[in-house]
Amino acid sequence: MPTPILHKESLIPGKTSKMLLHAPHIAQKARPGHFIMLRTHAKGERIPLTIADADPEKGTVTIVYLVMGKSTASLEALGNGDEILDVCGPLGHPTHIEKKGAVVCVGGGTGIAAMHHIAKGHYHAGNRVIGVIGARSKDLLLFEKELSSFAHELLISTDDGSYGHKGLVTELLHDRLEKDSQIFEVVAVGPVPMMAAVADTTRPFGVRTTVSLNPVMVDGIGMCGACRVTVGGKTKFACVDGPEFDGHEVDFTELRRRLSAYREQEKLSSELYERARP
Numbered sequence: 001m002p003t004p005i006l007h008k009e010s011l012i013p014g015k016t017s018k019m020l021l022h023a024p025h026i027a028q029k030a031r032p033g034h035f036i037m038l039r040t041h042a043k044g045e046r047i048p049l050t051i052a053d054a055d056p057e058k059g060t061v062t063i064v065y066l067v068m069g070k071s072t073a074s075l076e077a078l079g080n081g082d083e084i085l086d087v088c089g090p091l092g093h094p095t096h097i098e099k100k101g102a103v104v105c106v107g108g109g110t111g112i113a114a115m116h117h118i119a120k121g122h123y124h125a126g127n128r129v130i131g132v133i134g135a136r137s138k139d140l141l142l143f144e145k146e147l148s149s150f151a152h153e154l155l156i157s158t159d160d161g162s163y164g165h166k167g168l169v170t171e172l173l174h175d176r177l178e179k180d181s182q183i184f185e186v187v188a189v190g191p192v193p194m195m196a197a198v199a200d201t202t203r204p205f206g207v208r209t210t211v212s213l214n215p216v217m218v219d220g221i222g223m224c225g226a227c228r229v230t231v232g233g234k235t236k237f238a239c240v241d242g243p244e245f246d247g248h249e250v251d252f253t254e255l256r257r258r259l260s261a262y263r264e265q266e267k268l269s270s271e272l273y274e275r276a277r278p
Contacts, residue, residue, distance in 0.1 A: 002083035003038075006060065011142055016066050016110055017076060018052070024059030026051075026089045032097065032121035033212065033244055036063065036089030037220035040078065044085070045071040048217040050114035050189070050243070051090065052143075061089075064113035064142070070269045091220050092243045095210070099126040100184045104176060105151075106132045106169055106198055108190030112142045114212060115189040122187075123150045130183075131155065132172050134194075138163035169194065170201045177205045185210065188247065192256055199247035209247035213238045213255070230254050 007020040026036065035050045053062040067076045078084065095118050103122045107115035112133050123129045131151040135141040136159045148154050155172045156164030165172055177183060185208045188198040195211040202209045218224040222240035229236055230251035236242065 002085055003087040005078055005080060005082050005084065008079050011064065012140055014067065015140075016064065016142065018062060018064045018113070021061045021063065021084070021087065022059060023061045023087055023089075024056075026061050026087065027054045027056045027059050030054035030056075030061060030090045031094035032118040033092065033095030034090035035092050035214075035220075035243060036061070036087055037091060037217070038063075038075070038084050038088070039086040040071070040074045041085055044074060046086075046218060046220065047071045047075075048091075048214060048220055048239070050212065050214065051117055052113035053117055053120070053146075062113075064110050066110045069266050070272075073270065073274070088220065092239060093241075095121060095187070095244060097121045097125045097127075102128040102130060102180060102183045104130045104132060104173060104183055104186045106173060106186060106188040106190070106194075107143075108134050108169060108194040109140075110142065111188075111190030111194075111212070112147075115187065116143050116146055118187055118189065118212075119147060120150060128152050130176060130180075132157075132169050132176070134158065134169035134172075136160065168197070170197045173198060174201050177202065177207065183207055186247075188212075192252060192259060195247060196250075196252035196256075199250070199252070203248055210244050211247040211250060212243050213245060213250070214243060229258075 004022045006022050009018045030051050035048050037046045039046050049063045052064045065072050105115050105119040119129050129151045131147045131154040134157040157169050186202050187210045188195045189212040199209050217239050218226040220239045222237050227238040231245045232249040
């Protein structure tokens, strides 16, 4: 059944948007860490998007996406009142959340939105939430207001120093880990290089580190094997075994290589799509 778009908001013009979907069947079961698969039209590609928020009472699900290829450009062409042909979910395993103390939730890029749902889950469980978010510059920063509404602390970094700490999120994380021995877990959601750097930062401290892997998924139910990753020396499928894994166990070198395997084909697909647009 097609899923209506109740509201669309441009977060970064031409690059990142947020959509509020009317999906009561998903909203009722969605938990932090879950993702959905969607397809905009009958011949469209299935793409995975982590749920940024869900309201079971209103029956709504929030997604945030970066326009980076043909399929997300097709999604971006839709607006208020339009419908998405297929939305399947919630999929994957939810985040393991229990009341244990202080947790640091690190987000970068559109991963900040996905991290938001996880951080909110920890907050409602009674944990002290320390948010760490970063972007290249202030105008590319997402979900600061949303996170500020419940996070006990929110640390911000920008590469160019236009807002908050000038530098990387890992610098803020390292400083916090040195000062606070009560942190029981670090959760990271964002670009693969950022999550790898977070895992390298926490390893010397022996702090449990959870990363959310969003490699290319085709079916989202474990049948195709496209999203295989190596975790602890074993092959896992991000869609059915994850999407969250122990960051200290993930083979990030292999993951980076696999994610770039079809870069040229993806570029060509985007160019052909743009040429064909009216």
